[in-house]
Every structure is written in C-alpha cells, then in structure tokens.
Amino acid sequence: MLGDFVQLEAEELKKKESDAKKKKKAEDENSIGGKRIRDAAVAGMESFTGQKRHKSAADAMADAIKDVSATHAELRTKEIETQMKMQADNLFVQQQMLQNSEHMQAQMASINASMQATQQETMQMMREMIAMMRRN
Numbered sequence: 001m002l003g004d005f006v007q008l009e010a011e012e013l014k015k016k017e018s019d020a021k022k023k024k025k026a027e028d029e030n031s032i033g034g035k036r037i038r039d040a041a042v043a044g045m046e047s048f049t050g051q052k053r054h055k056s057a058a059d060a061m062a063d064a065i066k067d068v069s070a071t072h073a074e075l076r077t078k079e080i081e082t083q084m085k086m087q088a089d090n091l092f093v094q095q096q097m098l099q100n101s102e103h104m105q106a107q108m109a110s111i112n113a114s115m116q117a118t119q120q121e122t123m124q125m126m127r128e129m130i131a132m133m134r135r136n
Contacts, residue, residue: 041065 041061 041059
C-alpha cells in the first residue's frame, strides 16, 4: 500500500518535471530572440535554396547561431580577462621600475652628498696646508 503510494508520487513528480521541461523549451522557442533567430534562419535558407525548408532544419540553424553567439561571448570574456591580467602585470612592472628608480635616486643623492663632504674636507685640508706653509 505504502509502496504503491510512493510509486504514484514518483510518477507524478516525473510527469511534473517533464511538463516543466516541455514548457521551458516552448518558452525558449517562442521567446522574441529565439523566434527572430529561427525566422531569420528560415528566411536565409529559403532564399539560398529557393525552396521551403523543414522547421527542424531552421531550428538546428538557430541552435547553431546561439552556440556561436555563446562561444563568441566566452571568447570575448577570456580576451577581456587576459587583457586585464596583462594590464595588472604591466602595472606591477611599472611599479617595480619606479621603486628601483627611486632607490637609485636615493643612492645617487647619498653618493653626491658624500662626494661634496669629501670635497669640502679636501678644500679645508688644502687651506690648512697653505696656512702652514705660509707660517714656515
């Protein structure tokens, strides 16, 4: 008794799922975009061959167009991701170059200050030597 009830419930659930899938497919096929793609496919095939085509061929063509559109969107997304990664890498390299440049400028300033101090010391020693020579 309970097993029959469970089986009936399972069959009813499967039927509901099947009906929902059919309804979703019908909605997709009858959507404005899907209908336009299908109509364009039919018109293109009829004008190319000069004869009427079966709807399933038009549906196959519409599906192919949708697949190409989806693939194009995926490729575009990957291209944008790649460009963003390259920009991030370039920014990192520029930042490293700037830090290296700042470090080199600091080193050059330190060397310059050291050379000026050495030059001043040398000048002072020369003055002292000249003063000592004059005294002698």
